[in-house]
Amino acid sequence: MSLIAGVDVGGTFTDLVILDPATGGLKMAKVPTTLPNQAGGVLAAFAAAEVNLADIALIVHGTTTTTNAVLERNLCKTGLITTQGFRDVLELGRRTRPQAYGMKGQFRPVIPRDLRLEVPERMDALGNIVTHLDEPALTQAVSQLRDQGCESLVIHFLHAYANPSHELRAEEIARQLWPNDHITLGHALLSESREFERGVTAAVNAAVQPLLQRYISRLAHDLRDQGYPGSLLVMNGNGGMVSAEKVAREAVKTVMSGPASGVMAALATGRRAGMPNLLTYDMGGTSTDVAMIREGRAPVSNEIEVEHAMPIHVPMVDVRTVGAGGGSIARIDAGGMLRVGPESAGSYPGPVCYGRGGTLVTISDANLILGRLPAARFGVTAEAARQAMQDQIAMPLGLSIEQAAEAVIRIANTHMAGAIRMVSLSLGADPRDFALFAFGGAGPLHAVALAQELAVPRVLVPARPGLTNALGCVVADLRHDFVRTLNQPLDLADIARVHSMLSAQEAEGRAMIAAEQVQVASIEAEYTADMQFIGQTHVLRIRLPNTSPSREDLQTLFEAAYFARFRVDLPSIRANLVNLCVSVIGRRPEPDLGQLIPISGRSETLLPRETRPVWFNGWVQTPVYWRDHMPLSATLSGPAIIEQMDTTVLIDPGCHASTDHDGNLIIEVPHANT
């Protein structure tokens, strides 16, 4: 047997998808996540799927261990040794405040001040030694941090990206004194200038490294104990995977592991469905993640800030989070205006309709009141949701309960659509050229309305919206990203060196993929350059056709991309070549996803399981279909509701939906203007 398993641990559920590449057969399981040791849930998922671990060839794992540790500041005790005069860089940041308006707010550095020590040493910006490393002082500092009980150590010197010799020598000395492997060098993860961003990236890496290592080695051990013979791979935030033995060394790269695998699933699904341009839209209980896939490529950024003043500058899939989810609270503000979010009832106490003590009306309550969610699932609390809507929104605005609920949803949709539009615009694309890929528990309920708002012509709801991240682990590729900084006027750049740098990066990536114990169908490389006009600070990322573009090719490609983005041409100004980037991707054999919804359960004809009143500017008797029973090739027109285990799809009047060979639901959304 050569089964491939993808297992994703989320905040609430641990999801498992097991694929048999030979037959396309699939098994799935969803079990509660166990905390603090997520391994319990992972093993429980395999038990629930009733598979023998000995039959599995490969397990790919998406984990929120490091994400949670960072967001909850549940970090290991970590010490920092840095250049004399600069220990406060991690605390001072870049002089920002959390909100544009309001002079309050706090910031807690990743490493507290008493664990940040200085030693005499100094490089200048060109990498020349100004002050030699004071080795006795370094020895003293390392011992002090060890004796203070630090589990992890960061060595971060100014301008180490230009000359790492002091960091490397300091590491040599520290290795002899430090009780474990947990030493992170500032330049090792990110060899770029900007001492705050590089320092925070290194500090976060060090502070989550012991946690991740403990968790992954325990999980690997438990899996082996249960008879699993293969290797364990872990999803990185760049949408590629890395072996369990190596993952902790660059632990910070797993901080966006979960969202990245969702985007990978969207990519594979879209490729098979012939839709290479997707806006992915994952709406959960408290927040919504949005990313943009263009021409079948995931957007990777190395400038993500995971929260205020917490920049993590390693390549990660560019997923943006919007503070709106099913639990977002609706209320009337002091000016009498209806507002939705960003405050959320979360999953506890949650929306009124959950019956867990929530009293403030939320988006989910509005969906229930309008008949979009099945009232039967909520029982007596549906009435409580109506009462709350009446008291909190309908009465103050002089609306009926249904009108109030509709208003809550429209406003939430306007905000989410605005956020999606900002994401696509900031990446230089027009949302009208995309399909909306809707997943997560609440995404498919709002997707059609959002598509209308954004003038997006179609919506793709995958077969298993609630298992998207786990599926992403099954289909993801191996991937290594490289960035080299040049920062030179194009006209002065040594073009031969540009070509050799691109080739060298590609060769290194190919070697790394060849070394993994994973079967790949092909290895591909993508080449990009970050460029700007001389005098600018922002860069635009340009795709290169190969490793040997000429100087004029580069200028022309850049000017064309710049004009497409800003409609500005500046023929008198030459370009600056900032970064050369290569992504090497080991494509895994394309899996057959045709059985995500088992053929056996499908009906011959399309029949609703019930009809119930749903509000579309008035109550409309609406057919409700059970997704697993829909015929292989079905077409239908809105209004309609399609329910399945993990989500509900709402199809508005005037829209037409059809299913495809993978069980995807494709909804065509008409627009007045197009």
Place this chain on the structure above:
Amino acid sequence: MPTPKIDPVTLAVIQASLQQICDEMDLTFSRAAFSPVIAEANDRSDGIYAAEDGALIAQGAQGLPVFVGVMQFSTQSLIARIAAGITAAPEPGDIYIVNDPYLGGTHLMDVRFVLPYFRNNRLAFWLSNTGHWPDTGGAVPGGFSASAISAEQEGLRLPPVKLFKRGEMDREIWDIIRSNIRVSDQRIGDVKAQASALLVGAERLTMLLDRYSDATVAQAIAEIRKRASQQMCKLITLIPEGRHVSRAFIDSDGVVNEPLTIALSVERKGDRLHFDFAGSSPPCMGPMNSVRATTLSSVYLAIRHIFPEVPLSAGAFEPLIVENIAGTFLDAAYPRPVSGCAAEVSQRIAEAVFAALVTALPDRVTASPAGTSGNFGLGGHDPLKGRDYVMYQISGGGYGGNADHDGLSNGCSTIGISKAPPVEIMEQNFPVLYHRYALHEGSGGAGQHRGGFGLDYEIELLRGNARASFVMDHGRTGPQGALGGQDGAVNRVEVTRKGVTSVPEHLSKAQDIALTPGDRVRVRTPGGGGYGPPDQRDKALIEEDLRLGRYSAEASNRLFRA
């Protein structure tokens, strides 16, 4: 015929969409701009204004706070000049350029573009944006001349003129501008970025109007304005009736070494808030004057820091009445120099507002923040690179303690939202070496919730001769404590030349101090004011600050021991 009442949902959707249009203009402008002040520091703002009276309809959420009211005044001034026949009437495709501080502006470096938006051959809106250009001519590169005594020394002054006529740029006007500013070859990029942002806004506005109809959008705008005003009125009634007074001081005007006083009395009358500046200093000789638009905008942005929930709309400002600025340095007329108004005077005005209202609104208002942009300019010649340079080091300071917690350390200026540049980038670009970039220990004003800490940095000049200039503030008195809290530490500048250390005569302001290699400049920026009596501070927090070395043992005992 009475129009039917607009439904609340359409209203909220149109409000969010107008906001969205402005945010998109902001984003386009920053991303395409060349000036790092615009691209990195977001020293720019974009908005939509009413055709007839220039009233603010919506403005980008990430615009520089000090522009919150300014563009409304500059649009109004343009409308008045067109009505009077001084400025040519708008036609489709036109874009005006203006930077005159006395026509609803700030300082000369803030260049405004105004696009008349036509619909069905009728002027329907104005779209406007402001961007801080790195240079607009004048005595010193960058325009911040600490010893200027007239506007001409500060740069090229443009009344509103059409830089774009019916969609085409006027090459002759551009040639005049280009010939009068430094590093002009890159400015064409900023001009195109600034215009492109307005065109993006116009395109999106058309989509909105097509979708909801002109009449509905107009109705929504009127309603949003009314509601913002109502919301502000309601919040104002949280303030007890009566007069709330404060004073704030500017170290000097840079020319005459005497403090300038802002005297403020805030009084709530019903649901209106009156800001009376009677008794403030008369116009000054140096560049620390403010113009009317900047003064009003500073009051508005201070209130917005206190009531951030009120949407940006002309209605939000209607209940705020500013009085008795005529005859003071807060309403200077041509040719008084004004380069310090946007960065420094504005923050002192905001501080006066905070200090006046912190007792009345103790949960919302903080003790005073550092309130200076900390501008240190260094200009010279780098023999290694064979070129001249102008370096700006801006810096943050401590924020005020507040009802919830201690103040933030090294926060951005009250009127800005920009990041400070990394030390590594500064050393790459300029012949300097930083010896320290650290917390200004002991600077947070003592209090139950202490002020945040300022910054302590020291720079050595490595190569070539250079001249240093400083436009900072709070060198004489620290940011004010509140409700029994103590003031934050003062700003301190030290210049060490050939081993001899001195402090500038004006403490926080100086121009053209000659430096040679090996000379050093050390700046310690202000800490925030403390909030509440220091003896009420939680013992554990006192211990923590001590353990982390934020205060020396001696200072901790002196400041916090009851």
